[in-house]
């Protein structure tokens with residue numbers, strides 16, 4: 001997240017007034033360069049060899065029902081199978097690697113391995129777009145609240161009561177979760193896991209993936225400049241009542257509790273970060 005060096009954050013000195021006008025956001029003229037969000041022009045284009053190769057690898061993963069950790073053919077086998085250059089093969093695999101969809105083990109016995117489908121990786125690529133478009137952390141928090149309220153509301157409306165109770169079971173009692181984890185990374189992960197459990201109930205994988213990205217970005221960026229563990233008790237209490245509302249199927253209550261929860265975290269973060277909330281969302 002944000003450093004205080006504002007000058008470093010304006011790599012594109014393109015006219016922001018014009019960008020805002022074309023974007024229909026004339027009341028929120030950015031104070032630095034950004035690229036206007038556009039719906040103009042075709043996004044369809046001819047794929048490069050490496051991109052076609054990446055598609056083939058993905059097709060293989062899906063068609064063969066491979067799972068995270070399963071190995072893919074060696075480089076030599078793939079070169080023969082796909083009939084592409086070594087350069088294109090490596091570039092194609094790299095496209096998938098940066099998305100976390102495969103990992104490449106180096107050394108003897110190494111090779112490509114199936115990775116995972118994680119909203120954090122989708123969030124990471126989103127931050128590139130947010131940054132270029134001039135979006136700020138204030139906007140991110142606004143979007144995060146919107147996303148989480150929808151997830152909580154839909155999770156509580158999930159018709160399968162058994163699934164709701166099972167997903168919320170780890171959070172229905174306070175017990176040992178009162179203990180503040182010593183490691184920041186573990187705290188961040190546990191917090192994200194609760195929100196992931198809520199999202200898993202919405203019954204729509206598009207919503208489950210995309211609406212989790214905002215929270216994932218907040219977790220990763222805020223944790224790099226501040227220690228959110230001070231909010232541990234507040235978060236544990238919030239999660240407890242959210243888990244109970246969702247397990248009981250009270251959708252209105254779930255949405256309200258989630259709004260309160262995100263507002264609480266946002267208020268705390270705003271107090272700590274002050275003007276840095278107006279910084280561009282970093283691509284990281």
Ligand SMILES: [Zn+2]
Nearest residue numbers: 191194235261
């Ligand atoms: Zn939370």
